[in-house]
Structure formats: structure tokens, C-alpha cells
Amino acid sequence: MRPNLWNDDEAEKWTSRAADEAERLVAERVYSSRIIGADPDLVMHGGGNTSVKVVRHDLFGDPIDVLHVKGSGWGLDTIEAPGLPGVRLQPLMGLRQLSALSDEAMVNVQRANLIDTSSPNPSVETLLHAYLPHRFVDHTHATAFLALANLPDAEAAVREIFGGRLVCV
Numbered sequence: 001m002r003p004n005l006w007n008d009d010e011a012e013k014w015t016s017r018a019a020d021e022a023e024r025l026v027a028e029r030v031y032s033s034r035i036i037g038a039d040p041d042l043v044m045h046g047g048g049n050t051s052v053k054v055v056r057h058d059l060f061g062d063p064i065d066v067l068h069v070k071g072s073g074w075g076l077d078t079i080e081a082p083g084l085p086g087v088r089l090q091p092l093m094g095l096r097q098l099s100a101l102s103d104e105a106m107v108n109v110q111r112a113n114l115i116d117t118s119s120p121n122p123s124v125e126t127l128l129h130a131y132l133p134h135r136f137v138d139h140t141h142a143t144a145f146l147a148l149a150n151l152p153d154a155e156a157a158v159r160e161i162f163g164g165r166l167v168c169v
Helices: 008-015 021-037 089-097 103-112 126-131 143-149 154-162
Strands: 048-057 063-069 086-088 136-140
Touching: 008 021, 021 048, 021 063, 021 136, 048 126, 063 089, 063 126, 086 089, 089 103, 089 126, 126 136, 143 154
Parallel strands: none
Antiparallel strands: 048 063, 048 136, 063 086
């Protein structure tokens, strides 16, 4: 079992400057992402992504659901808020209706729905983060799980070890 490295005082240093609830949640995500990124056994070769779902308001004051997910070029160990670009969630959810989607079309939809168009490209795993029903999602490339994934029948091994407590994607 991994130790819990969360520290309320450290988290407060990140969240104390937040102007609203959405900014507070993004600041928490930055702090928790850095905890994950500091452990090389969790982010082998810098791999992995984190995200948080928040409610923001558009130019008209209407609420919109936004997914902030790790952007290309950012490491989890040094990430800052700009490294978690915000993407409108509703258009991403609509993509589930498609029977196929090219990588190019996926990237285009993600970029077209950025809250700030100067943001980095969202992770290629953005849709996975969008479709999972949790506010905070951590996706790591942990050494132990990479070893399992490289087995000839990885899904059977995961099922034997974890039963129904772990999902293979």
C-alpha cells in the first residue's frame, strides 16, 4: 500500500489564491498531480495524466461543465494550472455516439472546445477522463501495472489478482 502524501497545509498553499470553486479544484489537482508525478514508480517515463471536472461560466454567465486534463508537454511532477487545459465537456460526451473517430478529428474537437485556445493540446486520453464518472481521475503508468500489461493474457492476470476492483481499458 502506498502512503498517503496529501498534506492539508501544503494543499492550502495551492488553493489559497483561488478566486472561485473551479479555480480551487484546479489548484487541488495541480497539488495532487505533483504528488503523483514525484513518484517515478507511478509515472514511468513521465507517463500518466490527471484531470478534474469543474463548472465554469461562459461569457453570458451560463454554467458549463469543463474537464481540466493534463496537456501535452507538461510533466506531472512540475505541472502548473496552465498545464491542465480546460475543455468543454458536453461536446466530448457527444463523441460517444460515433462508431469511429480518427486521431486527427479527436484532436480537432478537443482544440475547438478549449476554454483558452492558447492552451496546450489536451492529453490523448482526454476522452477516457471525460467518460469516467468521477470528478478527479488519475491515470498513471505505474511500473507494477506496466509489468502486468506486458503479460500474454494481461486481462486474465489482472482479474485473478484484483477481481472486479480494477478495470482494464
